[in-house]
Amino acid sequence: MAARVPTYRKAQLDIKKYIEVHALRPGDALPTEDRLSEEIGVSRLSMREALKALDSLGIVESRHGEGVYVKAFSFDSIVENLPYAMAMSDSQIRSLLYTRSYLELGAIPDVVKFASKESVARLCELAEQMLAKAKRGELFPDEDYAFHVEMYRCLNNEFLNSLIDLFWKSFNKMNDVSQEPVDGKILEGRAKDHVYIAKMLEARDVFGLLSAHRRHFDFLFNRFPIPDPVAGENATGTAAEDIQPTL
Numbered sequence: 001m002a003a004r005v006p007t008y009r010k011a012q013l014d015i016k017k018y019i020e021v022h023a024l025r026p027g028d029a030l031p032t033e034d035r036l037s038e039e040i041g042v043s044r045l046s047m048r049e050a051l052k053a054l055d056s057l058g059i060v061e062s063r064h065g066e067g068v069y070v071k072a073f074s075f076d077s078i079v080e081n082l083p084y085a086m087a088m089s090d091s092q093i094r095s096l097l098y099t100r101s102y103l104e105l106g107a108i109p110d111v112v113k114f115a116s117k118e119s120v121a122r123l124c125e126l127a128e129q130m131l132a133k134a135k136r137g138e139l140f141p142d143e144d145y146a147f148h149v150e151m152y153r154c155l156n157n158e159f160l161n162s163l164i165d166l167f168w169k170s171f172n173k174m175n176d177v178s179q180e181p182v183d184g185k186i187l188e189g190r191a192k193d194h195v196y197i198a199k200m201l202e203a204r205d206v207f208g209l210l211s212a213h214r215r216h217f218d219f220l221f222n223r224f225p226i227p228d229p230v231a232g233e234n235a236t237g238t239a240a241e242d243i244q245p246t247l
Contacts, residue, residue, distance in 0.1 A: 007042055011050035014040040016059065019070055026072035030060065033068075074162070094224040100167035101217045107152060107160065108213060112206050114154040120202050122150050127194040134191035137184055141172060147194055151201075190219070 015036070018024075030036060037047040051068055054060045061071045126147045133140040148168050152161060193216040200209040 007046045008049035008053065011040060011042045011046050012053055014042075015050055015054060019059075024070045026070050028070045029066075030068045030070065090224065094226070096167065096170060097217070097220050097224055098226070100164070101214075101221075103160070103163060103167070104152075105210060105213055107155060108210050109206050110155055111151060112201060112204050112209060115151075115201060116154060119150060119154055120198070123147060123198040124195075124202060126150065127191070127198040130191040130194050131188070134184075134188040137187070139187070140191065144168075144194070145172075151197075186219070190216075 015030070018036070018040070019030075024030070031039070033044055033047050033051070037044050040047070042050075051060060051062065055062050055068075058071055058074050060068050062068050126143045130140040130143045130147070133143070145168060148164060149161070152164055155161075193212065197209065197212045197216060200212045
């Protein structure tokens with residue numbers, strides 16, 4: 001027997017359907033709670049709970065004294081809730097890692113084609129800043145994040161940028177939670193990876209950049225290899241806390 005869907009949960013689905021049916025766009029106002037409750041056929045309490053839930057998911061936003069409005073799509077709400085999802089299994093971490101690598105590597109040819117000289121110069125500058133910090137034994141999350149954002153900015157693809165942003169923050173959140181000490185050689189190696197990536201892009205070398213970027217992921221690929229279908233899932237995998245920063 002199917003489990004009964006809570007009223008507030010059904011109200012959430014009905015509100016999303018209302019937005020779709022009425023072709024509401026980001027910034028458009030929803031009807032008042034009273035009117036929406038009447039149209040959907042739920043109590044005001046259930047409606048209020050449903051709107052609060054959709055607000056926390058970033059689907060709508062409540063503006064004090066104004067009402068409720070459709071919100072533009074964003075991964076912010078997912079990132080904000082990442083600390084609650086840190087206890088991921090090896091297979092889930094692996095899926096996240098490989099999805100990120102497939103996405104970023106697939107965009108490389110267009111990055112080589114469209115990246116401006118100014119953008120490449122900025123990437124070289126950020127990479128050198130990372131290397132300088134690594135040699136001093138310092139972490140460089142701000143420069144690393146700026147590097148990944150800058151690299152794909154030239155494609156003018158907001159959805160791609162949002163996904164890359166989500167993946168970077170996901171792994172960085174896991175690193176923050178683990179708080180494992182970072183080996184200086186590993187740190188310097190990650191910085192040098194960025195220097196090499198920037199140099200290959202500066203040379204407009206597609207295959208060189210693909211190789212450099214792939215090598216950048218090797219540190220994690222070695223910890224989360226695709227499992228042998230014969231050996232099974234238990235043949236590979238490492239605890240999430242073993243992930244090092246500066247991805």
